[in-house]
Amino acid sequence: MNSPTTRATEGRGADRQQLNSGVTAVRQEYRFDSERLANWLHSAVPSIGGPLEVAQFRGGQSNPTYRLHTPSGDFVLRRKPPGELVPGAHAVDREARVMSALHAVGIPVPRVLAQSEDPAIIGTPFYVMELVEGRIFWDSSLPGVAPDERAVMFDDMNQVVAALHAVSPDAVGLSDFGRPGGYVRRQLERWSRQYEAVPGDRDADIDWLQAWLRERVPAEESVSIAHGDLKCDNLIFHPTEPRVVAILDWELATLGDPLADFAYNVLMFHLPNAIAGGLGALGEAQLRDRGIPSEPEYVARYCERTGRAQIADLDFYLAFNAFRLYAIMHGIRARIELGTAASAHARETISAMDQLAKIGRRLAERARD
Secondary structure: OOOOOOOOOOHHHHHHHHHHOOEEOOOHHHOOOHHHHHHHHHHHOOOOOOOOEEEEEOOOOOOOEEEEEEOOEEEEEEEOOOOOOOOOOOOHHHHHHHHHHHHOOOOOOOOEEEEEOOHHHHOOOEEEEEOOOOEOOOOOOOOOOOHHHHHHHHHHHHHHHHHHHHOOOHHHOOOOOOOOOOHHHHHHHHHHHHHHHOOOOOOHHHHHHHHHHHOOOOOOOOOEEEOOOOOHHHEEEOOOOOOEEEEOOOOOOEEEOHHHHHHHHHHHHOOOOOOOOOOOOOOHHHHHHHOOOOHHHHHHHHHHHHOOOOOOOHHHHHHHHHHHHHHHHHHHHHHHHHOOOOOOOHHHHOOOHHHHHHHHHHHHHHHHO
16 A cells, blocks of 8 residues: 655646645544454464554545554555445455455565454454555656656566466356356446435446446457556555556456556556646657556557457447446545545545546547548
8 A cells, every 4th residue: 555655756747746645533423343353363363463553545445455563564454444335345355355365376466464344343344454655656658666666567567468468267265256258348337226225326437338338339359357447556566666556446356358447557648747647748759758558558558468459349348448437436425424535535536527527438439530
């Protein structure tokens, strides 16, 4: 999670970095009995002993995440939030399972140390993992990094995504981690239900996009482990080296279409900076000056690594992910009203929803050209 070595940023991403980096006192609605947790922890992980200090990470919108400071070192606890929740959401047990499986085969994820479903300990299910030191960037342009280093970091991000999609679910004991096919159609229906069921204003562009997507779901080429939220701020880069040392936030992980999963990562080239620190405001020359590949270059590198000539339906997958992201933000907006949004700065993430709706429609219209 966010570590003490997260690099300071400059320019357009500085405010978001400051709002989301580091820890703060645990928010009132997310407090629990730390002594009870300490007693459980000393039993579940005998190497962890001594007094326990708990702080809450500022970043994140969904599952509350805490830093546990002990004489044995610092660790991370991630829990299901309290309160009324969408059925099936916030499945921290699934997060722990997929990370444990991937850690065993060398995919960069934190090592899970212990987990519990017992609500008597802190009120909701949770797991504890190692804290990975490094840099988290809430701006995809990786501010504060030299262009040569930035180019290597983008290439390593691309390589890590390709490596994840190369893992056989059967080989790591995850053959039952999700249905084997029909990922995009299921996801489309899942997020359509959330968009339609959650209170809040409807958007005409999203209504149009939802209907357009339902009519054009492409045939699925393959099935892989899909992270579901592959954006820059869910990666930890090494404190000083230009490489990814951990992928975070596996809440949406399942078996799915790797092209849809990769397209969510590519969506950063279209998003405004207000949404996930997107690169959409930067032209090709600006990207090149910063050492960032263009969208076609980034896609071509993934295709080389995964043995594909191209991704024929990339614009569909991009538009699908824009719709999916809008539905997720729609849910965040509802959680703000309920008082269960995990981040104190959750309102920032929904400030550009109208822009996102227009981006999704534009991508769909680009696919028709």
